[in-house]
Each structure stands twice: as C-alpha cells, then as structure tokens.
Amino acid sequence: GAGVSQSPRYKVAKRGQDVALRCDPISGHVSLFWYQQALGQGPEFLTYFQNEAQLDKSGLPSDRFFAERPEGSVSTLKIQRTQQEDSAVYLCASSLGTGRGELFFGEGSRLTVL
C-alpha cells in the first residue's frame, strides 16, 4: 500500500490476555519504529528495527513486551499478560533510513485493557 498500515485499529482485551499488533510499513523502508502514546502524552519510544535487526529495544517497558520483524518488512508487537497500564495507542512508523529521514506513521492501534 501507499502508507503505513496498522491493525487492528482498536483492540479491547481483558487483563491477562495476550495481544498482537501488526505494522505493515511502506515498501522499501529500512527503519521501523514502535511508539506508545498514553493519553495526553507524547509518543514514547519502544523499539527500533533496521531491516530485520532490532537495534534498540531500550523503551520496552517490561519483558511482557516483545517485537519482531523477521523478514525486514512487516513487524509485530506482542504484549503478553496485558495489564491496565498497557492501555494506550501504539504507533508504528517507518523511514527510508536513520535519523535525518522523516518518519511516516500509521494511524495507530488503540489498546484498551479492562
């Protein structure tokens, strides 16, 4: 597609459930980022891939969060045993390369944990 696609757009999970959020970046984009945005806050960095390599995962809040990009294109963010504090919008963005290229964002996946 022409832009970054994320699915699902909305997800309601019961506390303790596992969820998987998918990001389909723009074709040919090397870099892929995941951000978490809580209400009223700016996007918080979670993790970054360059092709299939996860170069930085320092922002993942706990070992319940896991991200992968096995073939260097589609990425999945998995959250195990969801907690209420995981409720947020999860944004995916891709770019052609590092730092000086603009990010292209998806519309986000809004996760609500009950």
Added chain:
Amino acid sequence: ILNVEQSPQSLHVQEGDSTNFTCSFPSSNFYALHWYRWETAKSPEALFVMTLNGDEKKKGRISATLNTKEGYSYLYIKGSQPEDSATYLCAHTGAQKLVFGQGTRLTINP
C-alpha cells in the same frame, strides 16, 4: 536538558493571529530535529526535518528555526486558520531513535 520539552502544553489562538511555540532538546550528540503535526483521528505528518545550526525552514504559513548550540527550536504559524488546529510534536535524534516531546496542542478559535 536531558529530555525533549515542549511549551506551552496547550494554546488557544484567535483565527488570523500568529503564534509560536518552543521545543528544547539536548544540545550534545545532536543529529536532527523533527517537527510533526498530528490532527485528531489522523496519523502524525512530518513538517520539517532540520539538521544544521541556524537552519530555517518554511512550508506555507508555517516556519521553524533551529539552534543546536543552545538546544532549542521554534515553530511559527502566521495568520492561523482553523485547519491549523492540531498537536505539534517535535522529536530529537542522536542518529537512531527519535525521542518526542509531549506536544503542544493548538486550538484555533474562529
């Protein structure tokens, strides 16, 4: 400055007025400074990517300046219109990950 800080957090401006807001960032290990506009129910969209100290960029009625030595950038909007209502995000990078500020939420009153 250890993090990216934006001020004010929110701003109400009368249609037709000009306005500006600030992004402060770590001046060490600077690589680039990004500005994004995020309208409700849409994706954030890039406005500017700035890399050089003293850089000034312009897109229509919106412009931005950059001071990497002191670690700040200003975003200016001239003659505000209702469609300018959005959250404006800045992000700093030291080469890989972008660290975002909390944003300035701008509301234009008709």
